[in-house]
Structure formats: C-alpha cells, structure tokens
Amino acid sequence: MAINRREFLKRAMALGLSASSATALLEACGGSGSSSSNGPVQINLYHTIPATTAAYWQQVLLPPFEKKYPNMKLVTYQLGVENAEVLDTKIKAGGPTAPDLAWLDSTSTGAFVQANLLPDVDGWLNSHSDIKSNILPSLITVSSFQGKVWSLPWMTNNCAMQINLDAFNQAGVPIPSQDPLKTWTWDQFAEACKLVSQKTKMKGFLMNNNGPGWDAWLFSGWIGTNGGGFLSDSGDPLFNSPAGVETMTFLQNLVKDGYTAYSAPGQGYDPSGWYSQKAAIMCNGPWNFPDLIKLNTFKFTTVPFPVNKRPATNPGGDQLYLFNNSPQKVTYEFDYGQYMLTDDFQVKFNIESGNLPVTKSATANPAYQAHLKQYPFLYGWVNSVPYSVPRSSLPQAADASTAFGKIAWDPIITAGANVQQALAQAASAVSALKQ
Amino acid sequence: MKTREQATRLSCHLRLRYEEDGCKLHQEVPRQHIQVQEQEQAKVGTVGPRPRIWDNALKQVQAFSFTVPALVLLAIFLVYPIGYVVYLSFQRWNLLGTPTFVGLHNYYTIFFVDSSFLQSIGVTVLFVVLAVPAQIVMGLFLALLIERNFPGRTFFRSVFFIPMVISFVAAGITFEWMFSTGANLGIFPQLLADIGLKFPDWQHTNGFMAMIMIVIMNTWKVAGYSMILYLAGLQSISPQLYEAAEVDGVGNAWQRFRHISWPLLMPTTTLLVITNTIGSFQAFDPFYVMTSGGPSGATTSIIYYIYTTFATRTGVASAAATIFLIGVLIITAVQLLVTRQGELH
Numbered sequence: 001m002a003i004n005r006r007e008f009l010k011r012a013m014a015l016g017l018s019a020s021s022a023t024a025l026l027e028a029c030g031g032s033g034s035s036s037s038n039g040p041v042q043i044n045l046y047h048t049i050p051a052t053t054a055a056y057w058q059q060v061l062l063p064p065f066e067k068k069y070p071n072m073k074l075v076t077y078q079l080g081v082e083n084a085e086v087l088d089t090k091i092k093a094g095g096p097t098a099p100d101l102a103w104l105d106s107t108s109t110g111a112f113v114q115a116n117l118l119p120d121v122d123g124w125l126n127s128h129s130d131i132k133s134n135i136l137p138s139l140i141t142v143s144s145f146q147g148k149v150w151s152l153p154w155m156t157n158n159c160a161m162q163i164n165l166d167a168f169n170q171a172g173v174p175i176p177s178q179d180p181l182k183t184w185t186w187d188q189f190a191e192a193c194k195l196v197s198q199k200t201k202m203k204g205f206l207m208n209n210n211g212p213g214w215d216a217w218l219f220s221g222w223i224g225t226n227g228g229g230f231l232s233d234s235g236d237p238l239f240n241s242p243a244g245v246e247t248m249t250f251l252q253n254l255v256k257d258g259y260t261a262y263s264a265p266g267q268g269y270d271p272s273g274w275y276s277q278k279a280a281i282m283c284n285g286p287w288n289f290p291d292l293i294k295l296n297t298f299k300f301t302t303v304p305f306p307v308n309k310r311p312a313t314n315p316g317g318d319q320l321y322l323f324n325n326s327p328q329k330v331t332y333e334f335d336y337g338q339y340m341l342t343d344d345f346q347v348k349f350n351i352e353s354g355n356l357p358v359t360k361s362a363t364a365n366p367a368y369q370a371h372l373k374q375y376p377f378l379y380g381w382v383n384s385v386p387y388s389v390p391r392s393s394l395p396q397a398a399d400a401s402t403a404f405g406k407i408a409w410d411p412i413i414t415a416g417a418n419v420q421q422a423l424a425q426a427a428s429a430v431s432a433l434k435q
Numbered sequence: 436m437k438t439r440e441q442a443t444r445l446s447c448h449l450r451l452r453y454e455e456d457g458c459k460l461h462q463e464v465p466r467q468h469i470q471v472q473e474q475e476q477a478k479v480g481t482v483g484p485r486p487r488i489w490d491n492a493l494k495q496v497q498a499f500s501f502t503v504p505a506l507v508l509l510a511i512f513l514v515y516p517i518g519y520v521v522y523l524s525f526q527r528w529n530l531l532g533t534p535t536f537v538g539l540h541n542y543y544t545i546f547f548v549d550s551s552f553l554q555s556i557g558v559t560v561l562f563v564v565l566a567v568p569a570q571i572v573m574g575l576f577l578a579l580l581i582e583r584n585f586p587g588r589t590f591f592r593s594v595f596f597i598p599m600v601i602s603f604v605a606a607g608i609t610f611e612w613m614f615s616t617g618a619n620l621g622i623f624p625q626l627l628a629d630i631g632l633k634f635p636d637w638q639h640t641n642g643f644m645a646m647i648m649i650v651i652m653n654t655w656k657v658a659g660y661s662m663i664l665y666l667a668g669l670q671s672i673s674p675q676l677y678e679a680a681e682v683d684g685v686g687n688a689w690q691r692f693r694h695i696s697w698p699l700l701m702p703t704t705t706l707l708v709i710t711n712t713i714g715s716f717q718a719f720d721p722f723y724v725m726t727s728g729g730p731s732g733a734t735t736s737i738i739y740y741i742y743t744t745f746a747t748r749t750g751v752a753s754a755a756a757t758i759f760l761i762g763v764l765i766i767t768a769v770q771l772l773v774t775r776q777g778e779l780h
Contacts, residue, residue: 084746085530085745085746085747088529088530088531088746089530091530091531092530092531111529111531111747112531114531114532115529115531115532116532117531203618206618209639209729209730210638210639210726210727210728210729210730211727261617261618262616262617262618262636262638262639263617263618264611264615264617264618264619264638265617265638265639265726265727265729265730266726266727266729272618272619273617273618273619274618276618276619278618278619279618395529395747396747398747399744399747399748402743406551406728406729406731406732406735410729410730410731410732411731414639414640414730414731415640415730415731429549429550432544432548432549
C-alpha cells in the first residue's frame with residue numbers, strides 16, 4: 001500500500017501530538033517524585049509567627065535544636081495568614097512539602113481528629129508526666145477534644161481591656177485593679193465609658209464588628225464573665241441563654257447610649273482607633289506588645305474583663321499540631337514539641353513576642369518575672385490566664401462563630417436588632433450545623 | 436460491486452470544500468490525473484482505491500488529533516474542575532478526610548436551612564442590576580466626552596483607562612480608606628463632619644449604602660473598558676450619516692445620538708451587557724476588600740458566600756457553586772437568544 005509523503009507526514013504529526021499530549025497528561029497526574037531515602041528527615045513546619053518574632057525564633061531558638069538532631073532537617077514555611085483553610089489545602093495536597101508540624105489555634109482540633117491526622121499526643125503526655133503537670137491546666141483543656149489531648153500548647157494569650165490612662169484621669173475614672181478577683185464590674189465599665197465619652201473628645205469603648213471569628217471570640221470572654229458559655233461540648237448553642245441575652249443587651253446599650261466607636265469592619269483586632277485616641281478602651285491581646293512598648297503618645301495599662309458574675313477571659317494562643325505522616329517523622333515531631341516546652345524556649349519566645357508562656361515553670365522563671373516587672377501592663381493578661389473559658393474545638397465551631405457573628409452580633413450591635421430574636425435565629429443556624 | 440471504471444469515475448471527483456463567511460471554494464482534481472494514478476498503482480500491484488468511508492474516517496481522526504492538545508487543556512482546567520465540584524455538591528466534606536455521600540442534603544441546606552445563600556442571591560442580583568447599567572452609562576458618557584478631537588484628548592483617554600490597570604484589591608482598599616466611617620474617619624466623611632454633615636455609615640449600619648459604595652468603586656474601576664469599546668464603535672460610524680441626518684433636519688446633538696449613534700452602537704452595547712453581566716455575577720474582590728460581606732451580610736455575594744463556606748462545608752459550597760453555574764448559563768443563554776432575535780428583527 002503506497003501512501004504519499006504528505007499524507008504520511010500529516011498522520012505522523014497527528015500521532016505525535018496525540019502521544020505527547022497524553023504523555024504530558026499522565027506525567028502531570030503522576031506523583032511529584034519520591035523523597036530520598038538518604039539524608040536527614042525533612043520536617044515541614046508551617047506557621048504564621050509575625051516577622052520579627054519569626055526571625056528571632058529561626059536565628060536564636062532553632063539552631064540549638066537543629067544541632068541536637070542532625071538527622072532531622074526542620075524546614076519552616078510562613079503561611080502569611082493564620083487561616084486553617086490554607087493549611088487544610090496543604091494537608092490535602094500532600095507531597096514532600098505536606099505539613100508535619102503546624103502553628104495554629106486550637107479550633108481546628110476537632111476537624112483534624114475526625115480526619116485521623118493526629119498522633120497520640122495524649123499518650124505521649126501521659127508518658128511524660130513531668131511535662132504534662134508543668135503545663136498550665138487551662139491550656140490542657142484548650143488542647144483537648146473529647147477528653148483527650150491532641151496538640152501541645154506553643155504560646156498562649158487572651159484578651160483584656162487596654163485603657164488610656166490619660167483619658168481615665170481626665171474623666172475622673174478610677175483605674176481598675178489588674179487582679180481579676182478585684183477588678184471592675186460591668187456597671188463600673190459602663191460608667192467609665194459614659195464619663196470618658198462626656199468629658200473627653202474620645203468615645204469610651206472601641207466596638208468590634210463584622211468580623212465573625214473575632215466577634216465570637218470576644219463575646220465568649222464577655223459571656224464568660226456573666227457565667228455563661230458559647231457552645232456546648234455537643235455543639236449546642238449556649239449564647240442564647242439568659243446570660244447571653246443579658247450580655248448582648250449590655251453591649252447593645254453601650255452602643256445605643258453613644259459611648260462607643262466602631263472599629264473598621266472585620267478588623268476588630270486593629271488597634272489603630274485606640275492608638276489614635278478615638279476610644280479610651282479597647283479589648284485586645286498581648287501580641288501587640290512590640291508596638292505597645294513603643295507607644296509614647298499617652299499612658300496606658302491593661303486590666304481584665306469587667307466582671308458580672310465571675311472573672312473570665314477568652315484564651316487564644318497557638319498550638320503545635322503534630323501530623324501523623326510517618327512513625328519516624330512523629331518521633332522527631334515530639335522531639336521538637338518537647339524542646340518547645342522547655343523553660344528556655346518558652347521564656348525567650350514569649351518575651352520576644354509579647355505572648356504568654358504555657359508552663360508554670362516558665363511563668364515563674366526569674367527572667368520572665370523581670371520582664372513582667374519591666375512591662376507591668378502585661379499583668380492584665382497574665383493574671384487572667386487562670387480564668388480562661390476555652391473555646392470549642394468542634395469541627396463546626398468556626399461555622400458557628402460565623403453564624404453568630406452574622407446573624408446575632410452584627411445586627412444587634414450595628415443595627416439595633418432585637419437581642420432575643422437575633423440570638424434565637426443564630427442559635428437555630430448553629431443547631432443546624434450539628435452533624 | 437462497482438467496476439473499476441465506475442470506481443474511477445467516482446473517485447476522480449475530489450472536492451475540497453472550505454466554508455469561510457459564506458464563501459465556498461471547490462477544487463476538483465482533474466479526471467485524467469486520477470486515471471494516471473490508478474494506472475501507476477495497477478502497475479506496481481497495489482490494491483484498488485479504498486472505500487470512501489475509510490478515507491473519511493481517517494481524515495476525521497487526523498483532524499481530531501490536531502485538536503487533542505487543546506481538548507486536553509480544556510478537560511484539565513474546565514471539564515474536570517466543574518465535574519468535581521458537581522460531585523462534591525453531593526458530599527459532606529471539609530477538605531480533610533474522605534467525602535461522605537449525602538445525596539441532596541447540601542441543596543436542601545442552601546435553600547431551606549441556611550438563609551445566607553438566598554440572601555447572597557439577592558445581593559448578587561442587586562449588584563448586577565446596579566453595576567451593569569452604571570458601567571455602560573459611564574463608559575458611554577466618557578466615550579462621548581472624548582470622542583471629538585481636542586487638546587489633551589489622549590491624556591484624558593489614558594486617565595480614564597488607568598483604573599482598569601489597577602488591581603481590585605488596591606482600589607478597594609483605597610476606597611475603603613477614603614470613605615471609612617469607623618473610629619478613624621476617611622477623608623470624605625471627615626470633610627463632611629467638619630462642616631456638620633454626616634456621611635452615611637455604610638460600613639456598619641447602612642447595608643444598601645455599602646452596596647452603593649461597592650458599585651461606585653466597581654464602576655470607577657471598569658468603566659474604562661466600556662469607554663474604549665464605545666469609542667471604537669463611535670469612530671466606526673460614518674460621518675456621512677451625520678451629514679445626511681443634518682440635511683434631513685436632525686439638528687441637535689441629542690437627536691443625532693438618539694437616531695444615529697445609539698442604534699448603531701447596539702452591537703457594542705449588547706456585547707457589554709453580556710460581558711459585564713457575567714463579570715458582575717462573578718465579582719468577589721470588592722466585597723472581600725471593602726466590606727467583608729457586611730454589614731450583616733448586606734454585601735455577601737454568591738461568590739463570597741462560596742468562599743467563606745468552602746473550607747468547612749465544602750459540599751454546601753459546591754452545591755451553591757453548581758446552582759450559580761446553572762444560573763449564569765441560563766442568563767447567558769437568554770441574553771444570547773434575545774440578542775439573536777433582535778438581530779433577526
């Protein structure tokens with residue numbers, strides 16, 4: 001059979017294009033290459049540590065650890081935004097850069113446990129009772145889900161009231177105590193907001209809004225001081241209880257009376273409105289320490305949440321999540337966790353970052369105590385730690401916060417909605433999230 | 436069975452047809468050339484001409500083979516993702532672990548349980564209804580403004596087009612900062628406050644105003660695109676039409692625009708309506724940057740809803756995305772149908 005040359009070339013080109021496309025497709029669908037069996041074991045640590053602290057951590061704190069474990073190579077990745085979704089995507093993508101360790105808040109625990117991603121941290125802690133007994137008890141609770149510990153606390157923080165002392169003095173408001181058992185009450189807080197608003201150019205309180213996660217987190221501190229909670233262990237809403245109604249009514253009245261200024265929407269954590277003296281009181285955390293120590297436009301301090309029924313605060317901080325990628329890696333991951341819980345690491349890291357140590361011995365450490373004496377405004381946060389009301393680690397906790405923020409907090413605070421109705425609607429939405 | 440002569444007669448009429456905008460080219464291979472070929476093949480003992488069906492099939496395969504690379508890319512980046520999203524819409528998943536089949540539960544959730552989705556549909560439709568006419572009107576206005584030759588025309592044309600080059604994120608942040616009604620007022624609210632007026636609190640209490648601010652920013656950002664297309668359309672209109680109209684008594688500018696420019700700009704307008712509608716349905720950046728979907732969900736568009744739901748309720752977000760896809764396809768089909776009917780008319 002004779003085929004003319006032009007036809008032959010056409011068919012050859014067609015076949016070649018098809019074959020190369022198919023090959024490229026197969027190659028793309030294939031794995032990304034196997035890891036080398038020789039050389040140190042690579043441990044990928046994902047974090048969102050702020051830049052200056054991260055530099056200190058990598059240059060000062062990590063080298064001694066890496067020197068001690070030459071068979072392990074710790075590779076750190078800056079996620080940029082503390083967003084569990086980004087980490088979830090990295091986990092799902094897998095490959096040689098899949099997370100082995102992660103710095104992340106405690107709310108992801110439930111989702112990680114259900115996906116069977118975590119090793120037996122509880123067992124490891126029980127076999128290291130000296131380490132377990134040294135961790136602050138409230139942080140053992142924060143690290144737990146369904147009765148078992150699943151992560152190790154890296155650093156902790158919470159929220160307290162940052163107050164402009166100059167404004168308080170000008171308005172004749174007494175400065176509250178930094179002892180949560182002796183600090184101000186809700187009524188005294190409202191009175192302070194009123195006096196500041198009437199006698200200075202500022203508003204009393206910087207009110208967060210439109211940031212569902214942040215709003216729900218702050219609310220958990222407020223309702224905690226009223227004896228209530230946000231979400232039960234089984235995922236039922238608690239914020240629509242009488243304590244929740246009373247709390248939201250109190251906060252709504254502050255807005256209605258004109259004693260508050262709104263933060264930028266979705267940026268309730270942004271202290272610029274407080275720095276620029278638009279409001280005298282702001283609820284925020286110790287991670288602002290590097291900026292606070294440079295603040296020289298007015299005098300300030302921090303005091304605990306005002307109390308209605310009991311002292312409380314909303315613990316935050318970040319955990320060290322260990323991922324069960326391989327037995328060899330898990331061993332090294334626990335080695336890093338153990339190093340992270342030493343006094344030397346805890347004191348140095350938290351002095352640098354402004355956050356709070358997670359162990360009793362680090363908190364009592366002379367170097368850390370000297371740091372607190374040098375910056376006494378830190379006591380507002382430190383003293384509140386024992387009264388932490390942990391937030392939920394259920395998989396639907398993030399969605400519950402979003403539902404609460406959108407359906408209850410924003411309409412109540414910014415639109416003057418009926419408190420009971422809004423809370424009931426939010427509770428209904430949260431109940432629907434239960435699996 | 437056909438005789439050799441019959442086969443020759445049939446096969447000698449080779450016609451290559453190319454259709455290009457109504458033009459047809461026929462090429463017939465001379466009968467003599469085919470007969471010579473057949474004789475040569477007979478000499479070397481080759482088989483007779485293959486059946487026509489086999490030839491056509493081979494040609495089809497050849498043609499198809501050249502499209503394989505494009506089809507592969509289409510499959511990877513379009514068909515597979517869409518198919519996977521539709522698959523996920525029937526699953527319960529949160530990016531971790533294994534998806535669990537839940538049937539139509541996610542669709543039930545978005546329509547009957549989670550009111551945020553229906554609210555987001557309303558928000559998106561409102562945005563499209565406000566934004567598309569604004570973009571077209573502003574684009575047409577700017578094009579009419581700079582259509583005529585005047586000193587600095589090129590400069591103004593560039594100025595009006597520059598916002599297209601800026602990212603939505605940068606534009607959104609700048610607008611949000613300029614019009615901020617938070618503790619630190621933006622420059623415009625501050626100016627109003629200094630003279631005793633109050634700028635509507637679009638960031639906290641006034642949801643409709645928040646939408647208006649987004650539409651304003653969006654229009655400022657994309658009107659340049661409409662302007663350029665309208666400018667091209669205006670410049671393609673023959674000046675003789677205007678001269679003839681003037682002779683017929685169409686004197687003022689409004690009448691010239693109404694009776695000449697506007698009808699002749701209909702194809703451009705149709706294109707802009709379709710593209711701007713699709714683009715507006717897919718808007719995300721302005722909502723994310725300027726308002727974070729607030730206040731109270733007043734600016735939570737469908738895409739923003741999908742974005743905020745995807746990580747923790749992937750199945751629900753996928754169901755919303757599937758409904759959105761179907762909706763956009765229907766709207767686009769309707770627009771094309773109306774356009775085609777208008778053209779036929």
